[in-house]
Amino acid sequence: MAEHRRLSRRTFLRNTGMSGVALTIGLCWPALGRNGSKIISASEVAHAVTELMYWISIDSTGRVTICNHRSEMGQGTWQAIPQIIAEELEVSMDQVSVRSPAADPKKYGPQPQEGSFSIRGWYQQLLRVGASAREMLIQAAAQQWKVEVKACYAENGQVIHRATGRALGYGQLVKAASQLTPPADVTLKARKDYKIIGKPLHRNDTLLKTNGSAIFGMDKKLPGMLYAVVERNPRFRGKVKSFNDTAVRAVHGVTHVLKVKRDVFGLLFEGVAVVANSSWAAMQGRKMLKVEWDDEGFEHLDSEQLYTRMREDLYKLPPSAAFDIALKETSAGFEAIYEAPYQSHSCMEPVNCTADVKENSITIWGPIQEANWIQASLSEHLHIPVENVHVHMTFLGGGFGRKAFTDYPLEAALISKEIKAPVQLLCTREDDMTMGPFRAGAVYRCRGGVTMDKKIGALQIVSASQYIGPGQLQDSTPEALPVNGGNSAGLAEDYYKTIPHYSFGGISTRSPIPTMWWRAPGANVDLFASESFIDELAHLAQEDPLVFRKRHLNSARYQAMIDQLAAFSKWNTRERNAGWGVAITECFGSRVGQVVKVSYAKDKGVKIDKVFAVIDCGWYVNPDIIRAQVEGSIVMGLGAAVHHATHFKVGKAVEKNFNTYPMPRIYEVPAIAVHIMENNENPGGVGEPGLPAFAPALCNAIFDLTGKRIRKLPFALEEV
Incomplete structure (x- = not known):
């Protein structure tokens, strides 16, 4: 039996x-x-x-x-x-x-x-x-x-x-x-x-x-498997000077204590791994570990210093004489500065990986988002032919780009190789939130002007932010690296056709803090600045913000989506004592328009009453999945806009768990209605395009209600 x-x-x-x-x-x-x-x-x-x-x-x-x-x-x-x-x-x-x-x-x-x-x-x-x-x-x-x-x-x-x-x-x-x-x-x-x-078929x-039968990363079990946790340098780039493991080895179940490394865009970040025959023993052993870090040779920055540097960097880009002339020729113009925060990925399932390294093979199991890159990384670092590196993808409890990275599988593999046994590397919530890489904060300088016929005559958006690709942490990296390729991520393509004078660019702010992509990379921060500023230009032109956008987004596909967004949200029924905001994005092959409706809360501040989203993703497979992804993107965008940010103090991440990095509670999530456009266009993405438009639509709605512009995220709704 x-x-x-x-x-x-x-x-x-x-x-x-x-x-x-x-x-x-x-x-x-x-x-x-x-x-x-x-x-x-x-x-x-x-x-x-x-x-x-x-x-x-x-x-x-x-x-x-x-x-x-x-x-x-x-x-x-x-x-x-x-x-x-x-x-x-x-x-x-x-x-x-x-x-x-x-x-x-x-x-x-x-x-x-x-x-x-x-x-x-x-x-x-x-x-x-x-x-x-x-x-x-x-x-x-x-x-x-x-x-x-x-x-x-x-x-x-x-x-x-x-x-x-x-x-x-x-x-x-x-x-x-x-x-x-x-x-x-x-x-x-x-x-x-x-x-x-x-058809809206139920997900299998x-x-x-x-x-409970789905296998996520931490569900994987192997015969003889041990468990590892790692004490990492809280300043990321520091080295292990020495460690005392005498008390650690006295903890029942602890089997090994060793130095380990993880690769972050070409730099090896150091830590000390505690290995045991149970996760509990490994975690208790780490509490007894004493590590002396060498933190010389790099800056220990506070958030205030980072943002001061970014604001200064905004003005290091060479001026454009042609744009300045175009801006002066508009009937009205102005500029505004926007700020977006650093963010942790904070997946519900913290980072983890199980590795079994043999003499000439590596097998790993885990929440792997980018299997081929991780396969190649392990092959290169451990000098094992790539065909002998076997990467098995379990279910992921969220990814958002973090689990596409190579650092945690490498840590697990190096530990397994050293102890000559299969090992499951575990990260606590505190590890997951503080080890990075993070979504980079950003500062934007937006300048623009409108014409007498209520159109944008000139638009410039420049940004200062950390570069999020390979080479970002190398000391030999040039001072200025491109943040975007001459555009503003997430901004609708039609704007480039209808705005006669535009200028986009950026400069890379230097920092030892590791940064990387985060759901809807680029667009998740760029669009907050661009669509908020376009709303400001609509106000400058004394024009309805949705009509203003429709005047510029004049392709047939955009016209149909905007008409549907107006009808779906009942935009033309806007009443007094209610704020309505709109934002539109184009990214990852799809177009998304969102309308956010807000009103005054009974006690103080404002509350979000409803979010309307229209997505044009062309040919699609399952409408239920699309609606769920757009809804999830909006909830994630809500948290990023009004709840959480990662701050740094003397080079260390401050927020370590959900008590200081709060997620939206179910009672805070507004009603969300999603409409999917029907057409014969090629398919676009769904998992990311639903996120960028929410923050600017929300902030534009707050302005419509209160007359107050929100130009810095996150902010507290109750304090507006």
């Missing part, structure tokens, strides 16, 4: 579903760097130039297993990617099991989970995979019946002969189908013929996450 209890339903389905697999097809990435891909079958593997990229397996019972080659951190790839393939394969999601394969760029191509790219970057290939499998199964049935292929069709996991109604299930056809050559060209369905794409990972 004990043996039976260890065989879970999930294990049973996995084992029985994969036994006797008869048809496996996927994509083969051609050599010579071509961008296209070719459909190949299992029988071609031995002759393929590159390895098979497995996507679909069908067993003799007809059960379909589909790979989700991207990490699942709540954004919905576990549902959406199989849903795309299942549509063309002609199976329902009830007939599908999903698996997450180990990272393998030769099989699966690039697997970074960034830029909201999973659907917009892959949907055509995934549709072709499903359609190719369907056509192979139809061909196998036609050969068995000795009829023409066009006399047959697939539906609900079986092939049917039109004239006689005879049917064969996929499980009866897989053996013959696996011997066929996949068609070079397939006809994809018209959107009007979709049966499951575009919901049950796993509610009954």
Whole structure:
């Protein structure tokens, strides 16, 4: 009986579903760097130039297993990617099991989970995979019946002969189908013929996450596995001068104490790892650890010093004579300074990783957002061939860019190599919030003017912020690094066509504090400044702020979205004693407009009554996932706007847990209504575009209600 209890339903389905697999097809990435891909079958593997990229397996019972080659951190790839393939394969999601394969760029191509790219970057290939499998199964049935292929069709996991109604299930056809050559060209369905794409199907990972059977990083267990926590330098760049572990080793269960390093954009940050046979023992041992740090050779900055430096940097960019002339020619102009804070990622699941390093191999399991980059990093640092580095992606309890980084898997791997045993590296909430890298704070100088016909005649936005890419912490880095590439991230593209004189740029402020991308990188801070300032220009022109934007965003796609946003929010019914704010963003291939409605709170300050969001993401898979992502983005944007920020004191992060870095409570979250535009445009991203517009829309609404401009985040609603 004990043996039976260890065989879970999930294990049973996995084992029985994969036994006797008869048809496996996927994509083969051609050599010579071509961008296209070719459909190949299992029988071609031995002759393929590159390895098979497995996507679909069908067993003799007809059960379909589909790979989700991207990490699942709540954004919905576990549902959406199989849903795309299942549509063309002609199976329902009830007939599908999903698996997450180990990272393998030769099989699966690039697997970074960034830029909201999973659907917009892959949907055509995934549709072709499903359609190719369907056509192979139809061909196998036609050969068995000795009829023409066009006399047959697939539906609900079986092939049917039109004239006689005879049917064969996929499980009866897989053996013959696996011997066929996949068609070079397939006809994809018209959107009007979709049966499951575009439908609000329930996510297939919901049950796993509610009954506790989903495997997140810390759920992974290995025989003989030990646990590690790391005491890291609170000033990031400091070195370990010495440490005393006498009291640590006296803690029952502690097995090792050793110095360890993590790679942050090319610099190795040091710490001391405490390893034990339980997480409790490791954490208790760390409390007894005494470390002396060498913090010489770099600055120990306070937040006030950082922002003073950024404000000074704003004026180091060379002036533009052409823009200055254009600004003087406008009928009215002014400038404003905006500030955005440093932020921690603060995923609900803190950073963690399990590593097992052998003499010539590395295997890791964990909440991995960027599998290929981590695979390459481990190979380089530990001098092990990349094909021997196996990265297994568990579910992620949030990622937001933080879990795309290479530092924590490297720490885990170095510890495992040193102790010659599998180890699970754990970070406490305090570790997670203070170790960085952080979203960089920023300061913006916005200048602009309007014309007599109520249009923007000149617009300039320059920023000072820390550079968030590789090389940011190197002492040899030039003083000025580009913060953006001549634009303002998240700003609608139509502005570049309708504003006659514009100028964007930035300078990199130097600091030893490590920074990196954070959900909707660039746009999450840039748009606060740009869309707030455009609202100020609308007020300067004495124009309705939505009408003002519509005058500039004049493409047909934007006009349709703005009209829908006005109707959806009932913009034209705005009443007294209520504030209405709008902001529009274009990023990661999608367009999002948001209207925030606020009113006076009973006690003091203001309260948010409702948020209306209209998203134009083009072709889409599952509207429920889209709505959930936009809602989640708004809640995250709410916290970033009115609740939390990371401050620094003598080079150390101040906020260490949710008592000082508060998240929005459920009673603070306003009603949110989301509308999805219907059109035939190419798909855009969803996981990130819903966030940037919220903060400026909220601040614009507060101005509409109170006449007070909010130019610095975060701020307290009750103090407005």
